[in-house]
Amino acid sequence: WGWMLDYTKSDKSYRAEHIMENDVTDYNATTTPLREWSKYESNKYNAQIDGTYKISDKNMLDFQSNFSHEKLDVNGSNMDKALTAETVNETLGQIRNEYEQEMINLQIQDTITLDDKSSWFLTPSVRYNRSTITGYSNGERFEEGSFAWVSPKDEQTNSKTTWQIALKKKFDDSFMMRMTGGTYYRLLNMYEIAGDGASIVPAPAPKYSGVRFPEPEEGKQFDISAI
Numbered sequence: 001w002g003w004m005l006d007y008t009k010s011d012k013s014y015r016a017e018h019i020m021e022n023d024v025t026d027y028n029a030t031t032t033p034l035r036e037w038s039k040y041e042s043n044k045y046n047a048q049i050d051g052t053y054k055i056s057d058k059n060m061l062d063f064q065s066n067f068s069h070e071k072l073d074v075n076g077s078n079m080d081k082a083l084t085a086e087t088v089n090e091t092l093g094q095i096r097n098e099y100e101q102e103m104i105n106l107q108i109q110d111t112i113t114l115d116d117k118s119s120w121f122l123t124p125s126v127r128y129n130r131s132t133i134t135g136y137s138n139g140e141r142f143e144e145g146s147f148a149w150v151s152p153k154d155e156q157t158n159s160k161t162t163w164q165i166a167l168k169k170k171f172d173d174s175f176m177m178r179m180t181g182g183t184y185y186r187l188l189n190m191y192e193i194a195g196d197g198a199s200i201v202p203a204p205a206p207k208y209s210g211v212r213f214p215e216p217e218e219g220k221q222f223d224i225s226a227i
Helices: 190-194
Strands: 002-015 037-056 059-076 098-113 120-136 153-172 175-186 217-226
Touching: 037 190, 059 190, 098 190, 120 175
Parallel strands: none
Antiparallel strands: 002 037, 037 059, 059 098, 098 120, 120 153, 153 175, 175 217
8 A cells, every 4th residue: 555645836937038118919018918927826735545456366456546636826917907809819818817726547457467477467457537627817807798718717627537458478587578558548737728927838728619728638549669
């Protein structure tokens, strides 16, 4: 059995060294949020429990469970002013004043020894990943008829169950091969969703689609390796 508790605090502050006073594009310094300065403060709490159970001489069961809660406060220039489609692009317009994210990750796998020489191993596994994002926006940021896909409070939940099968062959003490295949689902971290004020810009969420925040990555994967 094993357990872990973790707390992470991150503060990021940025200020532009120079802003063009005559900039009249959509990124006008007098209206665009976060253009002049930004401050991102994150507090994340994480807990994990894992364990291994020997079912038999040929079956080893492993499991892992993880839960995290993170809060991100966003502050910066023009974050308290109303947004209009004429003065700011969609990506910057979707940034909220505050975010909360709760993530749950569960995994169980069984390593099965297929032969008496312990040279063939089959490992099926199942994972469940779930994320709930809540974004809060200052009511003063909205004007009638603009930014209808952002509300004072928006919430989005994404979850999926995936699987994977791994096969390993040990030829001798110096050489083995391994092959895995299955599906994957990667939840996005807070900075991928909200940005960090300077070096990371959030992925745009399609407006009017019911999707309030960037969605997790998913797909299929296969690999083979020689060790």
